[in-house]
Amino acid sequence: MRLYSMPSSGNSYKVRLLLALLGRDCEIVDCEHGSVAKEDARATGALPFGKLPALHLNDGRRIAESNAILCFLGEGTRFWPADPVTRAQMLAWLFWEQYNHEPAIAVRAALRNYPHRAADATPARLADLLDRGHTHLQTMEDRLAAHDWLAGEAISLADLCLYAYTHSAGVLGGFEMARFPAINDWLARVAAQPGYKGLND
């Protein structure tokens, strides 16, 4: 297996985190934004949908979309709920992450930190993303105030998926994480998992 991965991206990190927790070997091709490697990967069609991450299997087949890769690698492991309803609730968090959480929380971090995004980082846009991001964090806080994990009562792909951009939402995104004590406790529970690796590990 070969993973085309953007080192600074939470979408890529969530896959590297799952691989680390599972103790699975995988060739990693670093494709940072603006790098020759990323342009080469895109030009040669290595990236379905033109996006990172992308997983290439040994038989040549390719899987796009970070959360689809999580499902492919995670099915049948301890991160995959056996109960069909819990599994669907886990998937609901994954879709919510892509539709609601990522476009506010990851995008605000990107606008503040990537030089090529600076032109879009207007005060009005940053303020709007701050409000939306806090709303989404409150949705997680409400769940985590009553449960240790997002779906069901055990860690699942939902927690790894949401961890990726939430754990850096304060430092990179400027969100007020002190308002969300249950999220902070949950972040510590994820980071305590055997085999855990940080974004830059």
Added chain:
Amino acid sequence: MRLYSMPSSGNSYKVRLLLALLGRDCEIVDCEHGSVAKEDARATGALPFGKLPALHLNDGRRIAESNAILCFLGEGTRFWPADPVTRAQMLAWLFWEQYNHEPAIAVRAALRNYPHRAADATPARLADLLDRGHTHLQTMEDRLAAHDWLAGEAISLADLCLYAYTHSAGVLGGFEMARFPAINDWLARVAAQPGYKGLND
């Protein structure tokens, strides 16, 4: 089972379409935008994430997110690929739909057709969404020019998911569908499935 469904929404329609193709009974609670029913559903906590559609099971558990509901209802049926890689590729289309396709194609249709969205329908925004939507439709066209279906070689949840907002992209969204002959052939293949129901059926 009870489905809280917004009649005019593609996200709700995709679930109703799957139920029809599977011949499954389900109580449908219509919650159009601005209706008392929708406000009641939201106020009583019937909608996880505050969004439609939402599926309530007989044991009281609830599943949010249209594409998670598709997976819950579709697992083990003919719309669920048996091969794990094809299944992951199907899921990739579902995540891509929520992150890329829906925010351009469904949002442009909403801005043009819902009175409460008219204030956001500036010429610049509509033009940007038109460009982005055509790019996403071209991604589908490229796949469908070489294959009958989006994931693998048989119809799957990916086709039902993408059908919902693509089939009305011309009439409601103002996209130039004549540019996409393979999509138009594929739309006809979906509509020819036994048990098919249209958005307003």
